[in-house]
């Protein structure tokens with residue numbers, strides 16, 4: 454089968470690799486019809502998080518079951534399925550508690566696993582013609598329709614991006630009427646903003662510096678904030694003032710909830726193009742109101758092969774802990790627990806309530822992957838979200 458393979462820093466190639474096959478009775482093999490490229494793939498592409506040459510990339514697949522192992526009961530060949538990024542067994546104590554990102558059976562000696570992801574288990578990636586799905590009864594989420602129909606882009610985003618965006622709003626304890634600032638208008642940030650609006654947030658600000666991404670933020674109903682025009686915290690405070698604060702809120706011109714959808718490869722504002730992994734958390738510590746909430750959904754890796762001046766190879770970071778303590782801000786992290794949300798969000802797509810596919814800007818074949826990775830990495834050619842159709 455053909456697959457997108459990590460070659461070395463800033464290079465992926467499309468190669469023939471051995472076909473995905475059934476290895477355990479509970480596996481299925483799916484024929485991938487759509488497979489999205491994620492910002493997380495770029496952390497590996499940039500040579501930061503320890504991907505080994507030869508790794509098949511990709512963790513956001515939609516497809517059709519091609520073959521099912523003899524123990525699989527819930528799906529059969531021909532079923533259209535979306536496969537959540539994080540592999541889980543469905544029955545260990547963490548899965549039973551709905552904490553499927555910390556499944557105890559999918560990565561020997563660790564917890565949680567994902568497809569095509571350095572340090573997250575042995576599962577090959579989904580930017581390929583075929584994908585082996587272990588624990589298929591738990592991991593296959595059935596969807597109706599036919600490959601290539603009008604829902605293809607909405608459904609492929611159920612694998613990771615929409616679910617992770619929704620999870621960010623859960624971490625931020627978002628409720629109707631709240632104000633929220635999302636830093637980062639990549640797909641996760643945009644779909645976190647979109648989820649916040651679906652939940653009835655009163656005001657949603659999205660901070661970024663790429664015009665096409667800010668345009669998307671506006672398109673989904675958020676207020677775009679371009680940090681090239683100045684301190685985004687000051688900009689949001691002014692925007693809130695201009696809109697008119699609720700009576701009594703004058704002393705508290707920040708937001709109820711902040712979402713960091715950037716992670717460790719954030720750019721600082723002092724020097725153009727220089728990373729500062731502290732920038733976003735520092736800004737949100739200033740911006741979030743006393744007793745508010747901070748959700749960190751952007752990736753902070755345990756290993757950074759080429760840390761920025763403010764970072765460390767082992768992932769340590771200096772954060773304004775005292776500010777969070779004195780303001781009483783809750784800070785929550787973590788990968789999405791797909792099992793909790795995927796079916797709910799699928800049904801919102803099927804009912805027409807949610808159309809996350811609005812963030813998709815580019816499509817290509819597997820052979821287009823090297824060019825799409827390059828453009829996405831450089832935030833060039835308007836690539837916000839690219840979906841490969843093998």
Ligand SMILES: [Zn+2]
Nearest residue numbers: 491493513613
């Ligand atoms: Zn992803």
Ligand SMILES: [Zn+2]
Nearest residue numbers: 542545548556
């Ligand atoms: Zn489990």
